[in-house]
Amino acid sequence: MKSSKKKPYVLIGGALASMIALSAIAQNAGITFRNTITGEVLNFDDALPEGKDTPGVKKFMQTGVNPYNEDVSCLKQGEQLFLSACSGCHGHLGEGKIGPGLNDSYWTYPQNATDEGFFSTIFGGAQASMGPQYANLQLDEMLKVMAWVRHLYKDPVAGATWLTPEQRAKYKPYPGHETFPDDPPGQCKTSGK
Template identity: 75%
Template sequence: MVSGLAGLTAILVCAAYAQTSGVTFHNTVTGETLNFDDALPEGRDTDGVKKFMQTGANPYNEDPSCLKKGEQIFLSACSGCHGHLGEGKIGPGLNDDYWTYPENETDVGLFSTIFGGAKASMGPQYQNLKLDEMLLVMAWVRHLYKDDVKHATWLTEAQKTAYKPYKHDETFPDNSPGLCAGK
């Protein structure tokens, strides 16, 4: 019973943030407002999800403590279609300036596509990935970006200044400080 109550609390927290933040999430294909009630109950009330629901900016972008986790989730859940480096296979490439859905240039747009799905084989991921895992995957996808950083609208100006393109042999320590440390 406690887990049911915890799940309900998490749903209410997520819905409250989405409603009061001014950030609106729409299905990439239909334009309908996304319903977070269907999302997995775990991973809804992390600090990262709370910040994202309030601001629409992924707080995990370029956070070294989050990138290793994002990479691991991406490799197991996304690389089969999008390639190990986001170069595209069955699904479109994710590491360059071209977005099949232009709204994916924003964090809200990319999150909405992951959560609610898109055309062709990209089904909704709300029953496969926790909301927090979606943000981790997004941070990894953004880190794989290989084109001109001036087009990386998801990065802050400070992040653009410090940005270094992904290198294929790049690794991240398990104990990097940041928002995902200790998870």
């Protein structure tokens, strides 16, 4: 009988292959993710090993557009991640506390109006208490948090540059509370995959 344990070098090789693939995808698409403050190219080798090769992350690395925006199956997960990792500084509804508000059309860092820029700020950090989150959140989790923050948006749709034309047509400012089904269909569905 063969052992079901994987060899450490197989796991390391798989993680390395994932990182090389992510870098190649981003470079081939012409996307260069840069640190919000220094402008240095972000190093995805620093990212947590889980959540790097999901379909959502792969699509994001190719397009720079978060495929989870307005996907209800991702919003509930994004809300939970945001509440545990971000709300202490940014408020439960993204209204701002120690850190800036995230639910309106004013961005402390203007590049955060794009998904590419917002992701770069979360991954690589910014000024003051906003440290890099690559050791706290998986890449896929960052996209879910971003989708939730975008969903919290309360200002006129003209400022929601991240929405597709179809999403803009359906846009309603965040009402301040919302209940989601436990496991709605969509890209982030957790049961019955």
